[in-house]
Structures are given as structure tokens and as C-alpha cells.
Amino acid sequence: MINANRLDTGFMKYQKEYEQAAIDVLRSGWYVLGKQVEAFEKEFAAYLGSAHCVGLDNGLNALKLAFRALDIGEGDEVIVQANTYIASVMGISMNRATPVPVETDEYYGIDPEAVKKAITDKTKAVLVVHLYGHTCRMDAVMGICREHGLKLVEDCAQSHGSTFDNRSSGTFGDIGCFSFYPTKNLGAFGDGGAIVTDNEDLDKKIRILRNYGSQKRYYNEVVGENSRLDEIQAALLRVKLSHxxxxxxxxxxxxxxxxxxxxxxxxxxxxxxxxxxxxxxxxxxxxxxxxxxxxxxxxxxxxxxxxxxxxxxxxxxxxxxxxxxxxxxxxxxxxxxxxxxxxxxxxxxxxxxxxxxxxxxxx
Ligand SMILES: Cc1ncc(COP(=O)(O)O)c(C=O)c1O
CATH class of the missing domain: 3.90.1150.10 (Aspartate Aminotransferase, domain 1)
Known part of the structure; x- marks a missing residue:
């Protein structure tokens, strides 16, 4: 039987490197928010051509924190393609904002014409999803967002390394959200996620939100969450990212x-x-x-x-x-x-x- 997906063959390609990376973390005695996460964040941001990356616990929480950091919530509408995995929509509704689905195009991405038609005075943002690894029509979507003053978030759970006009998915919008679920192109060995952004304030905000709302231990500025990427996953992701x-x-x-x-x-x-x-x-x-x-x-x-x-x-x-x-x-x-x-x-x-x-x- 050939399964639709298989993860062991991918692991075995670089088995020694993964095993060494895991052992190094296990022996380091440091397992949450340390050197591996920091290094991965730098390397992944550089790989995509983004200024900042924040490692998170999964892709759904990356989406949730993205909208939270953009202050999008109750009473706000977010336009999203109807043709997507349900987590995209949950990232919006978990903030009590209203998802407004719109029709897809022939590449399974968002249809920019449908976005235009769905804009109301409550619309605050557009969420594009680069489904199956194919980047959406970002020139058209960015033009619409600019014209109407809308925030743009990208769901890149399926598009690590994809481009549109030679620019990486995740770097077009205010925030790009990634999942490192094991089956993803850049898959971890457990759950993982990240956001990337060029905006220093958003980077800082999401760093604080992922860690109980604090920058400095026991000084909590907002009601945050525990949404951190593990050291061991970061170390394994660094190996995979290098390939x-x-x-x-x-x-x-x-x-x-x-x-x-x-x-x-x-x-x-x-x-x-x-x-x-x-x-x-x-x-x-x-x-x-x-x-x-x-x-x-x-x-x-x-x-x-x-x-x-x-x-x-x-x-x-x-x-x-x-x-x-x-x-x-x-x-x-x-x-x-x-x-x-x-x-x-x-x-x-x-x-x-x-x-x-x-x-x-x-x-
Ligand atoms: C398009 C899309 N968005 C979001 C997610 C959520 O990511 P995660 O499973 O890491 O929460 C996934 C994958 O599961 C996905 O395929």
C-alpha cells in the first residue's frame, strides 16, 4: 500500500542530523524559549526574506494571535476564502470577529474580485490561504487592501517556500502565519507554528502574547497565552529548514x-x-x-x-x-x-x- 502521506521516509533522509539535534537539546537542560528557538526564528525569517519571526506552538494559534495583535475582534469582519481548511476560519472567530467567506479562483486561492464585492464598513482585514502550496494572486489582493485600508494576513500553513513574482508567501501581508504540523513541507516532529512580519511592533506584541503577556518574568502587561515553540522542535526544524x-x-x-x-x-x-x-x-x-x-x-x-x-x-x-x-x-x-x-x-x-x-x- 502506498499511503497518501508518509513521514518516516522524510525523517530517514537526514536521520543522523535530526537525532544529533534532538540529543543536543536533551543534553542541554534547556527546553523552552532558548537558543534553538532564537536561532530558528532568525533563520526562518532570513529564508523567507522577512524582518521578524516568532516561534509559536501551532498554526491555529499563529492565526489567532495574528488577528489579536492586529486588534481585530468583536464586530469586525475578516474576509477569507471559502475554499480552505477550517483552521483558517477558526483563527478569525476565536477572536470573536466575523469570518466572511468569499469564492475561490481557479488556483484554489482567494478570488480578488470576490474580495472587492465583500467589503463593508465593518471589514478590517483579508485572510488569504495559499492552499496546496500555490501562492494566491498577491498583487491584486495587496492592491485591494491598500485601497480600502485593510490589514492583510497570510495563512502559509501549506506554502513554506512558495513564491508569487519571486517573493515568498508570508512576506506580502502585515503578518504571515505558518504551521509546522508534521505533514507540512516544513514539518516538525510534533506541533509547531510561527508568524513572520516586517513590523517591529507586531513582532514585539506577539512575543509578549505568546508568553503570558510578559517580556520580563512576572511582569505581565496583558492577559496573554502560553503559545511557545519548544526548543526540541526548533532544533529539528533548523535541520529541516537547512534542506x-x-x-x-x-x-x-x-x-x-x-x-x-x-x-x-x-x-x-x-x-x-x-x-x-x-x-x-x-x-x-x-x-x-x-x-x-x-x-x-x-x-x-x-x-x-x-x-x-x-x-x-x-x-x-x-x-x-x-x-x-x-x-x-x-x-x-x-x-x-x-x-x-x-x-x-x-x-x-x-x-x-x-x-x-x-x-x-x-x-
Ligand atoms: C490552511 C491551514 N491553516 C491552518 C492550519 C492549522 O495549523 P495547525 O495544525 O498547526 O494548528 C492548517 C493545518 O493544519 C492548514 O492546513
Whole structure:
């Protein structure tokens, strides 16, 4: 069986380096907010081309703290693409702000035209999500935010290293939010997250918020949280970050083989804008007979996942927003037809060839 995702093969690529990094932290006697987190923050900010990075405990809390630091809360509206993982929307609503979903574009990102139409006098920010590793149309979105005085937050949980016009995702908005959940392109060995920003005040604010609202121990300026990245995760992330370009290049090779090999007319391949470097967090195909295809592949020893079968506006959690089926037809059509096929570091060429062969054999 080839699973849709696999983490041990990625670990084994640099096993010695990871093990050494973990042992060094274990032996150091320092486990929270120390040299490793500090070094990772500097290295990740430099990798992206951002001025500051703050290591956090997960991607959801990165989003939550981003909106909190921007003073967005009750009575404020935040525009977000309907076609996303539900955590994006939760980062908004956990601050008691109102998520306003808008339709997606053909690259599964936010549709800038839909953003324009959704702006009201309560709109305070736009949250873009670079889904599947493909950067959103940032020139258009930035133009709209500038024109209307809106804050811009980027959900980069799936886009470590992706670019739009050669600029890294996470560096366009006021704040870029990252997840280091193990399956992510830059995945930790447990939970992790970060924000990046060029704004010194926001950097400082989020540093304080992540640590009980204090800069100096026992001097608490605000009611903060405990939202810190561990030393051990930071040390492991530093190892992976040093190989990030190789890891993303390997995903790109897999995507190229899929693009060249899959020729079944029942399948739509992932579209990529020529202004974007996609980092292939997922390789997502579409098929009108999606459920049959998934079952056929399972019978042929190939695992798949649906990212995502229920868009947030149709989830039970967001029933209170009052949306119904049919409100975002393209997003809903994607939810009914998308299928993520295996994409992970360490996949063999034989595995890729078999996947291509089986997909082409589906009728
Ligand atoms: C688009 C998106 N946003 C946010 C998150 C939340 O990240 P985390 O799992 O680290 O909380 C994820 C991943 O789970 C995600 O895919």
C-alpha cells in the first residue's frame, strides 16, 4: 500500500542530523524559549526574506494571535476564502470577529474580485490561504487592501517556500502565519507554528502574547497565552529548514512526473500560475467520479485524501453564520471533486510510476 502521506521516509533522509539535534537539546537542560528557538526564528525569517519571526506552538494559534495583535475582534469582519481548511476560519472567530467567506479562483486561492464585492464598513482585514502550496494572486489582493485600508494576513500553513513574482508567501501581508504540523513541507516532529512580519511592533506584541503577556518574568502587561515553540522542535526544524530547498525540489520532481504522466481524460490536473512557484504541499487532481476513483485507487493499493470534503461555511461549527449549500458554487464543486494523491518526500520512482499507471487505468 502506498499511503497518501508518509513521514518516516522524510525523517530517514537526514536521520543522523535530526537525532544529533534532538540529543543536543536533551543534553542541554534547556527546553523552552532558548537558543534553538532564537536561532530558528532568525533563520526562518532570513529564508523567507522577512524582518521578524516568532516561534509559536501551532498554526491555529499563529492565526489567532495574528488577528489579536492586529486588534481585530468583536464586530469586525475578516474576509477569507471559502475554499480552505477550517483552521483558517477558526483563527478569525476565536477572536470573536466575523469570518466572511468569499469564492475561490481557479488556483484554489482567494478570488480578488470576490474580495472587492465583500467589503463593508465593518471589514478590517483579508485572510488569504495559499492552499496546496500555490501562492494566491498577491498583487491584486495587496492592491485591494491598500485601497480600502485593510490589514492583510497570510495563512502559509501549506506554502513554506512558495513564491508569487519571486517573493515568498508570508512576506506580502502585515503578518504571515505558518504551521509546522508534521505533514507540512516544513514539518516538525510534533506541533509547531510561527508568524513572520516586517513590523517591529507586531513582532514585539506577539512575543509578549505568546508568553503570558510578559517580556520580563512576572511582569505581565496583558492577559496573554502560553503559545511557545519548544526548543526540541526548533532544533529539528533548523535541520529541516537547512534542506528546505532540496525537499521542495523533490516535491517538484514528483509533480512534474505526475503532470507528464497522468493523461486520463476523466482527470483534471492541478493548475499552476506562471507567476507562482508552487511547493506542492498537496498534489490535487479533480474528477467528477471522485469517490469511485478514490475507491478504485484504494483497491489498487494507493491511498488518497480529500482536502477538504466539507467547506467551513457548510460545517456544523459555522452553522451560526447562516450560509447554505449553493452560496459558493465553485468552492462546493471543488469539495465534491478534489482528490489528493500521494505526495511526500522519499517517494520512490517505482511508486510514482505505479500511481500514474493506475490513475490512467481508471474508467
Ligand atoms: C490552511 C491551514 N491553516 C491552518 C492550519 C492549522 O495549523 P495547525 O495544525 O498547526 O494548528 C492548517 C493545518 O493544519 C492548514 O492546513
Amino acid at each position: 528546505m530547498d532540496e525537499l521542495n525540489a523533490e516535491r517538484d520532481e514528483i509533480a512534474k512526473r505526475y503532470n507528464a504522466g497522468i493523461n486520463n481524460p476523466l482527470i483534471t490536473l492541478p493548475p499552476v500560475s506562471d507567476r507562482v512557484k508552487c511547493v506542492w504541499h498537496q498534489y490535487v487532481i479533480r474528477c467528477d467520479k471522485r469517490d469511485e476513483l478514490a475507491e478504485y485507487l484504494r483497491e489498487n493499493g494507493i491511498g488518497t485524501i480529500i482536502h477538504y470534503p466539507i467547506p467551513p461555511h457548510l460545517s456544523q461549527a459555522y452553522e451560526y453564520l447562516g450560509y447554505k449549500k449553493g452560496d459558493f458554487p465553485l468552492t462546493e464543486r471543488y469539495a465534491d471533486t478534489v482528490l489528493s494523491i500521494p505526495m511526500f518526500n522519499g517517494m520512490t520512482q517505482e511508486e510514482q510510476d505505479m500511481i500514474i499507471d493506475r490513475i490512467n487505468g481508471f474508467k
